[in-house]
Amino acid sequence: MVGRLALVSLFCCLVAGLTVVNAEDPYLYYTWNVSYGTVTPLGVPQQVILINGQFPGPNINSTSNNNVIVNVFNNLDEPFLLTWNGIQQRKNSWQDGTLGAQCPIAPGKNFTYHFQVKDQIxxxxxxxxxGVHRAVGGFGGLRVNSRLLIPVPYLDPEDDYTVLINDWYTKSHAQLKGLLDSGKLFGxxxxVLINGKSGKEANSAPLFTMxxxxxxxxxxxxxxxKTTLNFRIQGHPMKLVEMEGSHVVQNVYESLDVHVGQCYSVLVTADKEPRDYYMVASTRFTKKVQTATGIIAYTNSNAPASxxxxxxxxxxxxxxxxxRTFRWNLTASAARPNPQGSYHYGQINITRTIKIVNNNAKVGGKLRYTINGVSHVDGATPLKLAEYYGFPEKVFKYNIIKDDPVPEVAPIIAPNVANITFRTFVEVIFENHETTIQSWHLDGYSFFAVAMEPGKWTPEKRKNYNLLDGVSRHTIQVFPHSWSAVMLTFDNAGMWNLRSELTERRYLGQQMYISVLSPEKSLRDEYNIPENAELCGLVTGLPKPQPYSI
Structure with missing residues (x-):
C-alpha cells in the first residue's frame, strides 16, 4: 500500500513538474531592421521603407496564444512606430504602436514589442x-493560426497565401507629408499594387502557384x-471563410470589395483548365479606374492567362x-475574438450611444479633418503616459467632444480623448455627411457590425439591426451620406486609438483616443508600463509610478 501511494505521489509530482514547464505559451522572436531602400513598384525608382531589406515587410506567422516578440531597430532619419492592425492587445495598450500610447522609436534606437495574439484566429x-510612412511601405501580413485544440470550420488548405493590395503614389513620404502640411491633399x-508589384513586373513570374x-x-x-479596392481571381469563385478574426457563413463570391484596413480570407479551388490566371485588384468609387494584376499559375500550366x-x-x-450578406458563423468553435461582453450582444442593454460624425474645415486657410468638431493633434507626451503618471490635465482634457454632436462654428484643434466607463456596453454610430466613402478602425477591440444604411441615423433605425449574427470585426466602412452602427463592451482597459483608416484624414486630425480606466488599478485589468518603455515629453527622466498588483 505504501509503495502504491509512493508511486501515486511520484506521478503527481511529475505531472506538476510538467505543468510548470509548459505553463507559459510559446514565444516567437523577430529582429527587424527598418531602413530606406529603392524599388520600382510602378516602373519609377523611388525611396521606400524596407524591413530586413524586404518590401512589403516579412510576414508574422503565429498561432493563437503565442507571445510575439519583435525587436525593431529604427535606421530611418526620423521617429518611427509600428501598429498591429486588428490585434487586440489585451490589457496592454503600451504595445499598440500609436503616438497616444507610446513614445516613438528615435532614429538609431530600438524598441522591443511584446504582445500575445490570444484566440483571435x-x-x-x-x-x-x-507621419505618412504607410505611404512608402513598412507594412506586412500578420496571421494567427488555430491551435490543434481549436478546430476550424473547413479542411486544411494545401497552402496559405497572403495578398496585400493597396493604392500607391510615386511621391516620397516627405513630399506627401508636405502636401498635407500645406493644406493640400494627395490627389x-x-x-495599385499587389504584394508590392504591379504591371509587367508582377506578371513576369507567378506570384502564387496551385x-x-x-x-x-x-x-x-x-x-x-485611401482607396477601396475590388479583388477577384480570373475564372475562380472565392469562398469567404473569415474576416478580421471572425469565421463567417461561407458564402461564395465572384469578387470582394475590400475597404481600407480590412482583411478577408477566402478558399479557392484549382479545378479549372490548367493554365495561368490573373488575380485582379482595381479601384472603386474613383473617376479613373486603376488596376493591378498578378499571375496565379497551375503547376501543370500549359497556357498564359487570358x-x-x-x-x-x-x-x-x-x-x-x-x-449585408456577411454573417458570423455561430456554429464554429473559432475564430472568436477575446470576449467583448457576451456573444449574445443583442440581449445586452445599451448604456451609452456615441455618434461619430466626420467632417472637414479650414483652419488658417489650411484643411483639417474633424470628429464631432474636434481635430486631433499629437503632443510631445503620449496621452497614456500622462494618464499613467497621474497628470492628464497637463496634456489633455477628457470628453471635449459630445456624444451627439451639434454643428460647430469653428473646429477645436486639441488632443481628442473620450473617457468610457470600464465594462459598459456602448453603441457607436458612424455617420458620414460627405460624398466620399469612409473607413473607421478601433484598436484594442472587435465590435459587432450590426447595421449600415443610407441617410441619417435615428433611434428608430435600431429595429433594422442584426442582433443575432453580425460579424465581430475591427474596421467598418461608411458609405456616402450613410451611417454604420456597431456595438461592443469596453472591457479592455487602456488608451485606444479610434481613427479614420484614410491616411490624409487621420494625419489631419480625424482620429481620437478612448480612455478605458480600470477603477481598481489591478493587474487583472491592465498591465504595468513595460520596463523597456521609452519616456518622452513631460515624463522624461521621471521614476516609474508604483506598479499595479493583483
Missing part, C-alpha cells in the same frame, strides 16, 4: 503609424492609403448589399 497586418493615386484539384487559402488585406479580365462591380449600392 484570422488575418491581420501591421504598418507604420507615424489621385498613381497606381496544384490541380487542391484548395488554397488567400488572405486579402487592403493596406492602402487578357480578358473579369469586370468589377459598379456603384456603392452593390458594395452595401455585399456587406
Amino acid at each position: 484570422g488575418s491581420y497586418f501591421y504598418y507604420p503609424s507615424t 489621385r493615386p498613381n497606381g 496544384k490541380p484539384g487542391k484548395t488554397y487559402k488567400y488572405r486579402i488585406c487592403n493596406v492602402g492609403m 487578357p480578358v479580365l473579369p469586370e468589377a462591380p459598379v456603384g456603392w449600392a452593390w458594395s452595401l448589399n455585399q456587406f
